[in-house]
Amino acid sequence: MSNRSGRDPLGLRRAMSDRLLQALIAAMALLACLGFAAARGVDALGERWRLGAEAAVTIQVPDPTRTRIALALGVLATLPEVADANPVDPERLAELLRPWLGEQPNLTLPGVIEVQLRNLDADVALIGDRVAEAVPGAVTEAHGLWVGRLAALAAAVQGVAYAALLLVGLIAVAVVAVATRAALAARQESVAVLHQLGATDREIAGRFARRAMVLAVCGGVVGVVVAVPAFFLLARLAQPFGAEVTAESLAGLPWGSLPWRDIATVPLIAGAIGWVTAQSVVRVWLARMP
Amino acid sequence: MEPSGAVVRFDEVGFSYPAPGGGHGPEILRGMSLALDDGSFTWLVGPSGAGKTSALRLMHAALRPTRGEVAVLGVTIGTAARRALPVLRRKIGVVHQDLRLLPHLSTFDNVALPLRLARRSEARVAQEVTEMLTWIGLEHRASARPEELSGGEQQRAAIARAVVSRPALLLADEPTGNVDAAQARRLLALFAEMNRLGTTIVIATHSEDLVGRFPAPMMRLERGRILGHGA
Incomplete structure (x- = not known):
């Protein structure tokens, strides 16, 4: 029923x-x-770009003798903003540049030091000035501009x-x-x-x-x-x-x-x-x- | 609130359906006044189009008057809050002229609807619906859907649905239109028994023959007006 x-x-x-x-x-x-x-993927990608690149600063040392490189590393070691600083192996650097420069055994490449900042808000210009005082000709390059653009792109994609x-x-x-x-x-x-x-x-x-x-x-x-x-x-x-x-x-x-x-x-x-x-x-x- | 002991009171009630173009159409009920006492049995008679169905729908709170005042079981229909009306409707049993059985439900489930809305236990629903189906002679058709019932069986099922919850007020619109004379007598006996137990009953019909079988106060309607009361 x-x-x-x-x-x-x-x-x-x-x-x-x-x-x-x-x-x-x-x-x-x-x-x-x-x-x-x-949304999560773009967020993670943006975070990786931000941490991997914004925290990284490269310092080019012309005429990269052992003394000049050591001098630059010594200055960086005294700066509290710097978490880590390591010279890039010249052979690895040559390998990275080979697609663009080809085999150029006589070309003297600058020494490159990769610096990881302890604090993302650190004054990169000040770090560059301190290194340049000790090692004349050293050039410091931060990646803030393109990292900022990438972060904006990631945020836009996440918004979409x-x-x-x-x-x-x-x-x-x-x-x-x-x-x-x-x-x-x-x-x-x-x-x-x-x-x-x-x-x-x-x-x-x-x-x-x-x-x-x-x-x-x-x-x-x-x-x-x-x-x-x-x-x-x-x-x-x-x-x-x-x-x-x-x-x-x-x-x-x-x-x-x-x-x-x-x-x-x-x-x-x-x-x-x-x-x-x-x-x-x-x-x-x-x-x-x- | 209802000013006296009347179960249903109309005071100068006018009603007109909305016009298709907006506003109101012609008045179906015009200056209708009546008072039905608790436990009364009333015939509402008159030709087709006299306003019997509209009057019953006002008593059932399915319509609100366009003028005047309708009070049913202590609730003033015209001014009552919308949320107050379902409680009122559960105290009223209605047999519609077009029956309105739910086509996808069995006879049992159609009759059980008011009890389930009142949240009675399934055991009690089963007992009361079975008793009611037995009374109206449809116990063997409990599982049938309305389309499988004859016109008379459908009418009896609709009446069973209206009375199964023992309402305080029973409104019936041409309740014996599709049943034979024997069944009509049996249904009238059911209404009379309910009335004896205290239910106020209003039956609208245009059949003088039916009225003659059960002498009771009669209200004659014509063109939306009450022309007279009598027995």
């Missing part, structure tokens, strides 16, 4: 299509996962990623709203009957909201599950820019650097969007009834 329909007096299991809404929410969830990963996430959220709201309105249209008479029998707006809207939430959470989970192979595929596409990635080295992918906490919230956010949107749509519709 009484069956499952007793717990679903509006027949929303049929009126609110599970396949289409779930598939659309899954697609939105996949895009959200990719957006979170992109967050804007895309916002857009995905808005589209998800629109999708749930359209599905809810379609279900309302299909169950108009049933809603009116429940209303006349004394069901409150909260009870009626709650039925739609629970259905939308369940579908959205399921769609969100599907999106997250699909995102995992998508991450692997993207990592393979990015192979030329990083470490080698093969199917055998799946475990070697930078899984730990992915924003798992953000990704785990995607189904929950989808569920919240489904619940709030359905509640709003149904309550606005019910407000027209006496």
